[in-house]
Amino acid sequence: MTYQELLENARKKMAPNCRVCKECNGIVCKGEIPGTGGKGNGRAFTESVEFLASVKIHLDTIYQNEGQDTSVSLFDRTFKYPFFTAPIGGMNLNYNGAITESEYMDAVVNGTIAAGGAAFTGDGPNDSLFLDSLHYIKAVNGKAVPTIKPWKNDKVLEKIKMLEEAGAMAFAMDIDSAGLINLALAGKPVSAKSVEELSELVASTKVPFVIKGIMTVKGAKKALEAGAYGIVVSSHGGRVLQDAPAPCSMLPEIREAVGDKMKIFVDGGIRSGSDVFKAIALGADAALIGRPYVIAAFGGGAEGVELYTNKIGAELRDVMIMTGCKNLSDITMDKVIL
Ligand SMILES: Cc1cc2nc3c(=O)[nH]c(=O)nc-3n(C[C@H](O)[C@H](O)[C@H](O)COP(=O)(O)O)c2cc1C
Numbered sequence: 001m002t003y004q005e006l007l008e009n010a011r012k013k014m015a016p017n018c019r020v021c022k023e024c025n026g027i028v029c030k031g032e033i034p035g036t037g038g039k040g041n042g043r044a045f046t047e048s049v050e051f052l053a054s055v056k057i058h059l060d061t062i063y064q065n066e067g068q069d070t071s072v073s074l075f076d077r078t079f080k081y082p083f084f085t086a087p088i089g090g091m092n093l094n095y096n097g098a099i100t101e102s103e104y105m106d107a108v109v110n111g112t113i114a115a116g117g118a119a120f121t122g123d124g125p126n127d128s129l130f131l132d133s134l135h136y137i138k139a140v141n142g143k144a145v146p147t148i149k150p151w152k153n154d155k156v157l158e159k160i161k162m163l164e165e166a167g168a169m170a171f172a173m174d175i176d177s178a179g180l181i182n183l184a185l186a187g188k189p190v191s192a193k194s195v196e197e198l199s200e201l202v203a204s205t206k207v208p209f210v211i212k213g214i215m216t217v218k219g220a221k222k223a224l225e226a227g228a229y230g231i232v233v234s235s236h237g238g239r240v241l242q243d244a245p246a247p248c249s250m251l252p253e254i255r256e257a258v259g260d261k262m263k264i265f266v267d268g269g270i271r272s273g274s275d276v277f278k279a280i281a282l283g284a285d286a287a288l289i290g291r292p293y294v295i296a297a298f299g300g301g302a303e304g305v306e307l308y309t310n311k312i313g314a315e316l317r318d319v320m321i322m323t324g325c326k327n328l329s330d331i332t333m334d335k336v337i338l
Pocket of ligand 1: 035036037086087088089090094121122123124147173174212234235236237238239267268269270288289290291292
């Protein structure tokens with residue numbers, strides 16, 4: 001399968017919910033929630049793509065070429081590339097149900113592993129989504145990151161026990177789901193959490209905890225205080241606050257504030273290896289990619305996810321060649337122009 005064939009398959013299979021646009025930038029789908037768009041006027045989604053496009057990269061090919069190593073170490077494991085699938089749920093509600101939640105999970109968990117990577121998986125109003133993810137995660141010796149919604153802590157603690165049993169290498173919470181329209185429509189009680197509530201979750205387990213949906217220095221410091229392993233600088237793909245800035249634009253100040261005390265992931269509008277490079281230069285350890293992975297899964301299942309992962313990985317390597325970066329630690333702020 002070629003990437004073009006993957007896109008053509010996806011375009012037929014995803015209509016009318018996702019149009020598989022030439023550039024996945026939130027313009028055509030703005031305001032479509034349920035659906036794939038950004039909230040309200042859609043600006044928080046489009047802004048994340050526009051910001052990344054505005055960042056430029058310095059070209060320099062006078063150096064001793066010793067090859068390029070794209071690998072990253074996280075959760076005591078090594079991955080071939082510094083990007084993962086973002087957790088996405090709602091194959092029926094947001095997409096058209098042409099693949100089930102379970103088929104989606106199968107595609108992203110196994111497709112990323114085949115390419116040397118890993119997936120973050122989602123949670124939703126119906127418990128079966130989370131439980132299904134654990135089935136696939138257990139089968140791959142825990143090499144994925146289940147993401148729990150900010151339910152009441154007693155319910156989250158139950159889910160933490162389940163993911164421990166499945167051997168998950170880490171878990172995340174999309175703390176920003178407190179503002180999610182879909183959950184409000186389903187009448188499910190999610191809400192903001194205090195540092196104390198988050199600390200209780202950290203203290204309950206040895207599994208590393210990643211808090212997703214941090215957009216400020218203050219938020220990052222609170223996640224650090226709660227004992228999180230890492231954060232995802234994210235606005236939930238622009239789906240929870242229409243006037244949020246581009247997550248990647250917040251990276252330099254967040255990295256400056258927390259130093260190396262926490263791992264920093266970022267998502268929102270990352271569409272190429274070049275964008276992954278920019279995210280790392282601005283301060284991230286790794287990126288998450290959301291909607292394009294759904295397109296890869298609809299267009300080609302696990303094979304499509306593997307193909308897409310290697311495509312983005314090859315693009316990243318190409319940018320490293322053009323900028324004299326031997327490994328990820330060479331991708332520093334001075335490699336980009338803001
Ligand atoms: C249809 C859809 C469903 C999503 N479901 C979840 C979810 O269940 N849990 C979660 O943490 N984030 C969810 N997200 C947010 C993504 O994890 C991610 O933050 C966002 O899509 C990244 O932006 P990108 O799609 O521009 O790459 C969802 C996003 C979309 C578009």
